[in-house]
Amino acid sequence: MAIALALIVAMLVTGGVWLLLRPRSWSVVLGLTMLGYAVNFFILLAGRIGSRQPPLALEGAGALADPLPQALVLTAIVIGLGMTAFLVALALRGVAARGADTDDADRIGEGPVDDDDADMAA
Amino acid sequence: MSLLPVLPILLPFGAATIMLLLGPGRLATQRVLALGAGLGGLMVAAALLAGADAGVISAYRLGDWPAPYGIVMVVDRLAAMMLMLVAVLALGALLMAMGGSDAERPDGRGRHFHALFQLQLAGLAGAFLTGDLFNLFVFFEILLLASYALMMHGPAPAEAARVRAGLIYVVLNLVGSSLFLLALALTYASLGTLNLADVARLLAVLPADDVAMARTAMALMAAVFLLKAAVLPMSLWLPQVYARAPAAAAALFVILTKVGIIMLLRLAVTGWGDSIATAGLLQPWLPVLALGTITLGTIGAFAARRLAEVAAWLVLVSSGTLLFALGFLTPRGTAALLYYLPQSTLFCAALFLLAGHVAARRGALGDRLGRGPAASGRRWLLPAWGVAAVGLAGLPPLAGFLGKLMMLQAVGTGGWQGPWWGVLLLSSLGVLLVLSRATGPLFWQANEVPLDNRAALAGVAGVAPQMGLWLLLAAGVAMTVWAAPMSGFAGRTAEQLFERRAYQAAVLGDVPVQRERRP
Numbered sequence: 203m204a205i206a207l208a209l210i211v212a213m214l215v216t217g218g219v220w221l222l223l224r225p226r227s228w229s230v231v232l233g234l235t236m237l238g239y240a241v242n243f244f245i246l247l248a249g250r251i252g253s254r255q256p257p258l259a260l261e262g263a264g265a266l267a268d269p270l271p272q273a274l275v276l277t278a279i280v281i282g283l284g285m286t287a288f289l290v291a292l293a294l295r296g297v298a299a300r301g302a303d304t305d306d307a308d309r310i311g312e313g314p315v316d317d318d319d320a321d322m323a324a
Numbered sequence: 325m326s327l328l329p330v331l332p333i334l335l336p337f338g339a340a341t342i343m344l345l346l347g348p349g350r351l352a353t354q355r356v357l358a359l360g361a362g363l364g365g366l367m368v369a370a371a372l373l374a375g376a377d378a379g380v381i382s383a384y385r386l387g388d389w390p391a392p393y394g395i396v397m398v399v400d401r402l403a404a405m406m407l408m409l410v411a412v413l414a415l416g417a418l419l420m421a422m423g424g425s426d427a428e429r430p431d432g433r434g435r436h437f438h439a440l441f442q443l444q445l446a447g448l449a450g451a452f453l454t455g456d457l458f459n460l461f462v463f464f465e466i467l468l469l470a471s472y473a474l475m476m477h478g479p480a481p482a483e484a485a486r487v488r489a490g491l492i493y494v495v496l497n498l499v500g501s502s503l504f505l506l507a508l509a510l511t512y513a514s515l516g517t518l519n520l521a522d523v524a525r526l527l528a529v530l531p532a533d534d535v536a537m538a539r540t541a542m543a544l545m546a547a548v549f550l551l552k553a554a555v556l557p558m559s560l561w562l563p564q565v566y567a568r569a570p571a572a573a574a575a576l577f578v579i580l581t582k583v584g585i586i587m588l589l590r591l592a593v594t595g596w597g598d599s600i601a602t603a604g605l606l607q608p609w610l611p612v613l614a615l616g617t618i619t620l621g622t623i624g625a626f627a628a629r630r631l632a633e634v635a636a637w638l639v640l641v642s643s644g645t646l647l648f649a650l651g652f653l654t655p656r657g658t659a660a661l662l663y664y665l666p667q668s669t670l671f672c673a674a675l676f677l678l679a680g681h682v683a684a685r686r687g688a689l690g691d692r693l694g695r696g697p698a699a700s701g702r703r704w705l706l707p708a709w710g711v712a713a714v715g716l717a718g719l720p721p722l723a724g725f726l727g728k729l730m731m732l733q734a735v736g737t738g739g740w741q742g743p744w745w746g747v748l749l750l751s752s753l754g755v756l757l758v759l760s761r762a763t764g765p766l767f768w769q770a771n772e773v774p775l776d777n778r779a780a781l782a783g784v785a786g787v788a789p790q791m792g793l794w795l796l797l798a799a800g801v802a803m804t805v806w807a808a809p810m811s812g813f814a815g816r817t818a819e820q821l822f823e824r825r826a827y828q829a830a831v832l833g834d835v836p837v838q839r840e841r842r843p
Contacts, residue, residue: 222499227491234498241505248509271512274458278505281465285501288472289494295476296491299484 207247214240227293231286238282245275328375329384329397331368332407332449336361340442348435355422358438362415365445369407376404377813379820381830383455391455391832392522398455398831401817402662406452406586409666412799413579413673414445419792420677421572433570434477444470444576451583455831457511457518457545460587461504464552468497471580474573475565486568493565496551504548510541520595521831524824527599538601545591546605552584553643556616563624566636571680574632575673575796581643582669589650589658593821610651611740615747617644622754631679631691631766634758635672638716641751642668648744649731656734658818663803663811664727670800671715671724677793678712681705682766693762704790706767711797713763717756723803723810728752730811 214236221233249271327334339361343354375382376399384397421437434440447467454460472494478486512518514537515526530538554562562581566574588606596602621640628634646668649661682705683691711722718724728748735744803810820826 222495230491230495234495234502237499237502241502241509244506245509245512248513270518271509274508274512277458277462281462281501284469285465285494285498288469289491289498292472292476292487292491292494296484296487299487 207243211240211244211247214243227296231289231293234289235282235286238278238286242275242278242282245271245278247271326382327384328368328371329382329399329453330386332365332372332453333397333446335364335368336442336445336449340439340446343439343442344436354438358418358442359415361442361445362411362418365407365449366411366415369404369411372399373404373408375399376401377816379816381820381827383831392517392519395459396455396519396521396831397453398521398827399453400827400830401813401820402586402590403452405662405666405813405817406582407449409582409669410445410448410452410579413576413669413796414441416673416677416792416796416799417441417572417575419788419795420575420680421570423787423789434473437474437477440470440473441573441576443467444474448579448583452586455520457520457523458508461501461508464504464583465501467580467583468501471573471577472497474576475569477573478568478570482568489564489568492561496561500548500551503544503551507541507544507548510537510544514538514541519831520590521828524595524597525828525832527595527601528597530599530601535601539605542591542596542602543605546588549584549588549591550613550647553581553588553647554584554617554640555610555643555647556613556620559617559620559640559643562640563628563633563636566639566676567628567630567633571632571676571683572792574635574676578639578669578673578676581639582646582665585643585646585650585661585665588647589661589821592650592653593658594824594827597824606651606653611648611744614644614648614651615743617641617647618747618751620644622751622758625755625758628758629692629694631682631693631762632676634693634762635675635679638675638755639672641755642672645728645731645748645751649734652735654734655815655818655822657731658821659811659815660727660730660734662817663730663814664724667715667723667727667800667803670796670803671712674708674712674793674796674800675716677789677796678705678708681789681793686766691766693765695765708793708797709763709767711801713756713759715797715800717759718752719756721804722801723807726804726807726811 218233218235218237218240221229221236224230224233249268339357343357346353381398381400383391384399385391386395386397388394418441421441444467447463447465447470450463451460451467454463472490475490475493476486508518511523514534515523515530517523517526527538551558566577569577592602592606596605618641621637621642621644624637624640625634628637646661646665649657649664651657679691685705686696689696715722715724718728732741732745732748735741
């Protein structure tokens with residue numbers, strides 16, 4: 203069980219990192235989302251595996267699940283959603299400003315300096 | 325409990341909420357609110373500073389929950405000092421944002437500039453005050469999200485380059501946030517707490533089984549703070565982002581690297597203590613990386629083509645200098661760090677504002693370090709430039725020199741003295757060369773502004789932006805004039821920081837809550 207869960211986190215992280223390193227902003231957004239899933243899952247696992255009890259101190263109930271990781275994960279999900287929304291908006295603005303999805307792989311020679319010159323001409 | 329410790333967060337947060345409720349387009353109201361909140365923040369910070377300097381660590385428990393369970397806001401000397409610095413910096417940056425005509429003023433380009441600015445202040449205050457690591461993450465996200473948006477308020481022509489720099493900045497910080505969350509999960513899994521004082525207490529008595537996990541968690545967290553501080557392998561994102569942001573926002577961003585440094589200081593000194601789980605996490609390599617960061621920043625400043633880029637590279641030099649002093653984790657080194665930090669922040673921020681002033685006065689040439697018309701209005705810009713340059717290069721008589729001297733004394737006669745003296749003095753010389761080289765093209769050439777650029781010149785017209793610049797410079801110079809009380813305060817702050825028991829007692833109470841160990 204523990205190994206399977208660890209493998210799921212590992213796979214999500216691997217996919218996330220690979221997508222992050224792609225030169226297109228859309229892949230990067232997807233990669234960050236995937237990384238976010240991995241991290242959220244990981245936080246949930248920090249509250250120990252296999253506790254299926256509710257996180258409530260009910261009378262008569264024996265064990266109870268740790269409520270804190272669940273609260274943390276909720277917060278992290280909300281923040282992650284907001285960040286992803288902002289990132290998508292920013293990437294779209296980049297597309298609008300450049301007329302193409304960010305593809306820095308073939309633009310290495312064009313540093314910010316060239317943009318400065320373009321600004322001056324404009 | 326007095327509400328005072330949470331006021332630095334509530335005040336800007338409330339101001340931002342009112343601004344958003346009022347709706348966009350009420351710039352005059354927004355400005356009055358922003359200035360009011362800024363002055364209020366200054367007064368609250370002064371009150372907190374006066375209270376904290378009496379040596380009492382006051383903890384505010386949200387909802388009155390006992391400490392390891394609820395969230396605590398802790399005001400000690402370090403937090404109060406940083407709040408004061410944020411308040412002064414914020415006033416300077418706000419004044420800069422308020423000048424000029426409709427088209428050019430930064431707060432006129434976006435409808436919510438002031439609300440975002442206040443939210444960033446709330447995030448900064450929260451990060452310095454909170455005594456809970458997860459809460460720190462939340463405040464980090466608040467201030468980062470505000471900074472992402474503030475960064476986009478630059479002039480329209482450079483839009484494409486700014487968006488690209490912004491994307492890199494956002495993606496990098498989101499990866500940092502993911503690492504931060506992983507570190508928090510590991511901390512919770514190994515220690516069962518996220519309260520810094522509780523972490524410190526439990527790290528000291530950690531069973532050998534949990535050492536590996538706790539060590540991993542702490543190393544990850546340190547890496548996240550070092551990313552914010554832009555230390556060497558993770559520093560190349562900073563210059564292009566800061567140089568692309570509008571001057572008023574960039575001036576405020578200078579403190580963002582300092583947030584990373586102060587948080588690392590707090591984590592390493594208050595949290596780690598002498599625990600075996602964290603022994604040797606910073607000690608051998610942080611000073612080396614810090615020296616590398618100083619070198620990189622100095623070389624970068626030579627290669628910079630715009631004044632704002634020079635300022636951005638100098639932020640790296642400042643970061644490296646502070647991290648070097650931090651790397652030794654001694655009270656004397658920390659005292660030197662705490663004396664050096666405020667004036668370094670103020671002069672770096674002043675240089676960003678100065679770059680904004682110069683850019684608005686040279687038309688299409690902007691703040692490029694090339695031949696062209698000198699900045700008009702240099703009668704008052706040139707003295708400001710002189711003060712900022714002397715402060716940044718760390719020349720006597722200004723406080724940067726005293727701070728570096730304190731650091732050199734704190735390093736003592738260990739093996740690091742040779743490289744430290746060499747790198748620091750050469751870097752000072754390099755900064756001085758860069759800044760004096762820039763003086764000619766920026767200020768001493770023919771004072772002609774082409775006619776078609778009169779509109780741009782209006783960008784920083786009015787008294788407010790000049791007041792902002794001079795406020796930061798005056799605060800930096802005040803660090804020199806009152807050097808004895810300031811360095812005394814820095815010493816007391818460092819002492820307090822190293823008294824870990826007092827911090828734990830203030831946050832957790834004298835008898836910490838006992839908990840069962842989890843399976």
